[in-house]
Amino acid sequence: MTTASAPGKIILFGEHAVVYGRPAVATAIDKRIYVETDFTEKSPYESSYISSIKDSQSYSSKKGIIIQYYDKSRLSYTKNDITSGQEHDVYKSEIRDERPTFYQSNKYLQESVDIVLKKAEMMGNTEIKDCVLKIVTKSELPISSGLGSSGALCVALIKSLSSLFGLDLDNKEIAQMGWEIERNVQGFASGIDPFVSTYGGIIHYNNGCFDRIDIDDQIDLNFLIIHSGKNSSTKDMVKRVAELKTRFPNTVNKIFDAIGVVTEEAVDILYNLIKGKPSKRSSKLEHLQLLGSLLCINQGLLESLGVSTLELSNLFYRSLRYGALGAKLTGSGGGGCLISLYPPSTDMATIFEDYTTLKCRISPNGVMIEK
Numbered sequence: 001m002t003t004a005s006a007p008g009k010i011i012l013f014g015e016h017a018v019v020y021g022r023p024a025v026a027t028a029i030d031k032r033i034y035v036e037t038d039f040t041e042k043s044p045y046e047s048s049y050i051s052s053i054k055d056s057q058s059y060s061s062k063k064g065i066i067i068q069y070y071d072k073s074r075l076s077y078t079k080n081d082i083t084s085g086q087e088h089d090v091y092k093s094e095i096r097d098e099r100p101t102f103y104q105s106n107k108y109l110q111e112s113v114d115i116v117l118k119k120a121e122m123m124g125n126t127e128i129k130d131c132v133l134k135i136v137t138k139s140e141l142p143i144s145s146g147l148g149s150s151g152a153l154c155v156a157l158i159k160s161l162s163s164l165f166g167l168d169l170d171n172k173e174i175a176q177m178g179w180e181i182e183r184n185v186q187g188f189a190s191g192i193d194p195f196v197s198t199y200g201g202i203i204h205y206n207n208g209c210f211d212r213i214d215i216d217d218q219i220d221l222n223f224l225i226i227h228s229g230k231n232s233s234t235k236d237m238v239k240r241v242a243e244l245k246t247r248f249p250n251t252v253n254k255i256f257d258a259i260g261v262v263t264e265e266a267v268d269i270l271y272n273l274i275k276g277k278p279s280k281r282s283s284k285l286e287h288l289q290l291l292g293s294l295l296c297i298n299q300g301l302l303e304s305l306g307v308s309t310l311e312l313s314n315l316f317y318r319s320l321r322y323g324a325l326g327a328k329l330t331g332s333g334g335g336g337c338l339i340s341l342y343p344p345s346t347d348m349a350t351i352f353e354d355y356t357t358l359k360c361r362i363s364p365n366g367v368m369i370e371k
């Protein structure tokens with residue numbers, strides 16, 4: 001048995017434009033998906049909680065996968081049901097959803113299994129022939145909310161399975177595999193999610209190349225994540241932007257360019273904040289104010305691409321009204337979450353008591369095998 005985990009992410013700047021070769025910057029967060037994998041004797045066709053891969057042409061009837069979810073994402077939203085703290089243990093004891101579920105994450109899940117099995121077979125691993133796999137996922141991330149749950153699931157599953165099969169996959173291979181899966185499922189994908197989930201930390205990303213901005217525990221970017229209450233599909237939103245680009249290529253390319261410029265300006269500020277370690281409080285606050293302004297500009301540009309929603313825009317203005325330095329939607333939009341940047345040590349969660357909020361810290365930790 002082996003368990004791996006990988007973090008979710010927030011895109012700070014550059015979503016959508018990054019699919020078309022512009023830079024983006026994203027950070028891993030301290031909310032993770034855990035994936036346990038094991039060989040099992042149980043037949044996938046006898047069990048009541050099976051999600052077998054019998055539909056997949058490439059597998060013999062003996063092979064199968066048993067999937068158990070202990071997963072927040074199976075729950076419908078209730079007010080404030082994602083908060084920082086002990087959720088993970090709570091899921092374990094209280095939520096045991098064993099129904100076969102073919103939600104969006106399953107396509108990512110099946111593609112992930114597929115790609116690792118193929119790799120193992122290519123490398124002459126015979127142990128996996130006709131195996132039945134048991135996969136248990138535990139999630140601290142809501143799905144379809146712009147927080148990279150699919151990318152984290154793929155990366156954690158690839159890591160866990162490759163360790164189970166004795167494959168020695170490095171991070172580069174894991175991230176590239178995650179990107180391939182995203183492309184297969186979504187059509188277009190920049191790869192930023194699997195790269196951030198694999199490497200952790202703050203990633204300045206462009207088309208498979210990236211700089212990792214090293215962070216330490218002192219970094220105090222006080223982001224609040226607010227869920228708009230509506231889920232969204234990355235695939236649909238990416239498609240919608242692609243259609244807009246087909247209709248208005250010049251305009252949309254200029255918007256992408258502008259997002260790229262905003263991202264680069266933000267990266268300079270982030271480097272100064274993190275590496276320059278401004279000594280005076282005021283100087284740090286000034287940096288954060290600049291970052292906040294850029295978040296707002298990025299939000300405006302995302303609005304112009306049509307990926308914001310009434311709920312997200314309302315949350316945006318509410319954030320600013322109650323002291324945020326800046327805010328923007330994060331991820332593909334059309335629902336999902338808004339990120340709101342606050343001055344250090346301010347606790348703004350109470351302002352959004354009628355919404356689900358997630359307080360998280362940015363995290364240097366990428367994919368890992370759990371002890």
Ligand code: PMV
Pocket residue numbers: 011014015016017018019145146147148149188189190191192193234238330331332333
């Ligand atoms: O909604 P998420 O977390 O899957 O983020 C998608 C980010 C996009 O830029 C819209 C797509 C991509 O592949 O980069």
